Amino acid sequence: MCITCHKSFTWRKKWQLVWDEVKYCSERCRRHKN
Template sequence: MAHDKPNLPQKICAACARPFAWRRKWARDWAEVRFCSDACRTGRYAAAKGGLDPGGGKR
């Protein structure tokens, strides 16, 4: 039996607006999942786009 990855449910990330697919670790709480990654969940994605620190941040 082949693995049918294209048939997994998808959502749109609340932070970056990109689609992401269901993962086994989210099986119990898929209804509450809103973000595609920890970076989006914690707001690091907005900082990388320049939303929080226009000066460029630490180097």
């Protein structure tokens, strides 16, 4: 679940090594944070 917009998101191959650290569903959410 995204900590910015609260949307759930699915596993992606590009995140396979850092899945436990993924907190945002998109770059846009990552930039806004609040």
